[in-house]
Amino acid sequence: METITACQNVCVDFWWVGPVTEWLRNIALIAGVVIGWRQLEAWRREKVAVKRAELGEELVAVASELTDKIASIRSPIGYGPPDGEEDDGTFDFRRRLREIGALDTDFEKLRHLQVRSKAFFGDANLSDAIDSFFEVRARLVVTLGGRIRMIRGQATEYGRALTDRQSDRMEQYENIIWKGQVDEDPIDCVMNPALSQIENTMIPHIRLEATR
Template sequence: MLEVITLLGKTIAVISACWAIVSGVGAWKREFIGKRRIELAEETLAAFFEIKDAIAFIRSPFASVGEGESRVVGDREKPEETELLNRGHIVFERYEKKREVFIKFETLKYKFMATYGEDSEAIFKDTNKTVNSIFSSARLLATQYWQRQGRVQMSDDEFKKHLEGMQKHEDVFWDTWEDDDVIRKQLQSIQNRLDAVVASTFEEPMPTYKLLTKKLW
């Protein structure tokens, strides 16, 4: 009987030791993965905040002397045309100054997708669409709307349509610093989706996780 009890005790000790190893490795693995997810989430959030600041800089309606003049001037451009084209070119110059911010965010895309799923790619795609919409409006304003303003004779209906189109693109081109600013609203919507995707990463561990990693002796 004593031998049976002794053998049973050794068996329990072995099982306990195995459980300790398994639960310890599992806990370490979960902690390591959790830490990596948190680091990735924080890095992506920080990169997106930098994107928002960079876009605010790009869209600032205040221009310094000489901004936009890096553009190659066409041989047949008139001075007034050059002035308007240079004005539109300002956003491209400013983007170049902040290029690394956008590259940094883009380099996180595939790692983020691998962690949070393929659907999360939409966050990065929509951010790029927002940036590209600024460039598109800049081109249209500089090459069409501003060039026509006060220089091309239009009917009342044509002029109304012209003003509406110009206003629409200027709302994209220039930052109004208002809550209803079209680009700021788009960026806030993207940020809300990003926050929702990473929210679970910052939550407390599940009770079941605590149970599975709890020592039994």
């Protein structure tokens, strides 16, 4: 009869220890990978949230500044030409055109922010709101140019009364050029909702990051 030693007996009774240890090692490895992946995803989400908040702050700031600057350009308070400079009646309108031209850098920044916002948000309403600022600028440039041409045209027809069509056109020009000329300001009716859309979209992201 073959004798089984104590060592052999232990090996027989605990044959499962090796496989279980290997299984636990594999589980630990898989768990480590899963935890690492989740941490990486959390880090990525946090980075995206930070970038969205930074983009939101910048976009709200630029849009707000442009709104104020355009309101200032449209102020009914006018200025005459410097001493010694002749004025054919167009100086104040030409001055406002120059001031709009001086906003080119601001508008370039706004366009760049629009491109970034499409990548981070993909919000069509937000993009449309930003486009509204460019539409306002184009409308003011065209209107100021039209008013200047009208003044110079009148100078060649001195003493001749405006036609009804010319009077209507001049009224339309001035409603656009002068802020507050009419209750439903045609520029404010575009810019104010656009700014509100930008703020309503961006501020929740800014506040979320601020509370972290």
